[in-house]
Amino acid sequence: MSEQVHNRLSVVRAERKVSRQQLAAAVGVHYQTIGYIERGQYNPSLDLALRVAEFFGLPVEALFSLKPFSPLTDEVYGRKQ
Amino acid sequence: MSARQTGEPTAYDRRMLALMNREEARPFHATAGRRRAVVGAHLALSVLGGAAPFVAEATGRTWPLFVLLGLLVPWCLATGVLNSATRGLLELRGRVLDERQRAERDRVLARAHRLTTLVLLAAALGAVAAGGLGGFDGGPLGDGPLGDGPLGDGPLGGVRAGSLLLPALAGALLVHWLMPLWVAGLLVRDEPADEREA
Numbered sequence: 001m002s003e004q005v006h007n008r009l010s011v012v013r014a015e016r017k018v019s020r021q022q023l024a025a026a027v028g029v030h031y032q033t034i035g036y037i038e039r040g041q042y043n044p045s046l047d048l049a050l051r052v053a054e055f056f057g058l059p060v061e062a063l064f065s066l067k068p069f070s071p072l073t074d075e076v077y078g079r080k081q
Numbered sequence: 082m083s084a085r086q087t088g089e090p091t092a093y094d095r096r097m098l099a100l101m102n103r104e105e106a107r108p109f110h111a112t113a114g115r116r117r118a119v120v121g122a123h124l125a126l127s128v129l130g131g132a133a134p135f136v137a138e139a140t141g142r143t144w145p146l147f148v149l150l151g152l153l154v155p156w157c158l159a160t161g162v163l164n165s166a167t168r169g170l171l172e173l174r175g176r177v178l179d180e181r182q183r184a185e186r187d188r189v190l191a192r193a194h195r196l197t198t199l200v201l202l203a204a205a206l207g208a209v210a211a212g213g214l215g216g217f218d219g220g221p222l223g224d225g226p227l228g229d230g231p232l233g234d235g236p237l238g239g240v241r242a243g244s245l246l247l248p249a250l251a252g253a254l255l256v257h258w259l260m261p262l263w264v265a266g267l268l269v270r271d272e273p274a275d276e277r278e279a
Contacts, residue, residue: 020276029179030168035276042181 005043008069009034012056027051094177101169110166113271119166120266123159123259126152131255135248163266170265189268193261200256208249 013023013034020038024031027048036042044052044064053060090098110116133149164172170186178186 030182032168032272032276033179033181035273036181039273041270042184045180048180 003043004040005064005066006040006068007037007064008072009052009063010038011072012058012063013038016056023052023055026055088176090174090177094174097169097173098177101164101173103165106162106165109162110266110269111271116163116166116266116269119159119162120263123156123163123266124263126156126159127255127259130156131251132248135251139244160262163262166269167262167265171261185268186265189265190261192268193264196264197256197260200260201253204249204252208245 013020020031020034024034028051029048033042037044049060049064053063056063109119130149130152133145133152137143137145168182170178170182170189175183175186
């Protein structure tokens, strides 16, 4: 069983220009908890993951995954071989 | 319907939450080394402060009580720094902590419980060894109702059992009360510089 939940929270947060404090206030957690999640030091509960996904208007699997994410640019433009 | 029933933070909760998240003490707990130093200082101040009344009692002098009063201010400051470092992990009610903080608090309390058990076990074994492994002379707890008989033939042979009972209980209470704060202070991780702004 995987203990590490990967996420691209920092990328999405930066792209949407949302600070940790703003996101934390919106989903009802301490701003440090957002930092812990981004650094992979804490795996959020399903409830919190869904609240974060709802805040960004994204499906939860766009933000959290059991497998490492590939870079967004690769997904959008594809990697040149 | 009360706040306890609804789970909503009270005005007291909000005030405490703001207090525990103030930044004034940040320079004192910004690094692991500083937090260790504060925990060490807090431990030393607690031991000295806890011992002072018993020293006053044993010597019949009042100066240890003035020492205790003098230690109170730095002790309160060190406690404040540790609470600031942990963001009030042990001071705030569960309803104002988030899921990560509640999990962290459970981990701290579990570890503190194990450490307290070890400390009390070591103290009990030490007391038995110091008492000459022979128990108490003059009955199971000495001659008086709280054990006024002398302790065995060991290094504490001349000490009355009853005179050690209250300091031992006070020490156990101190460890039980403050161990979670010391453990929490030692387990805090460094906050990245841009954590608050980014």
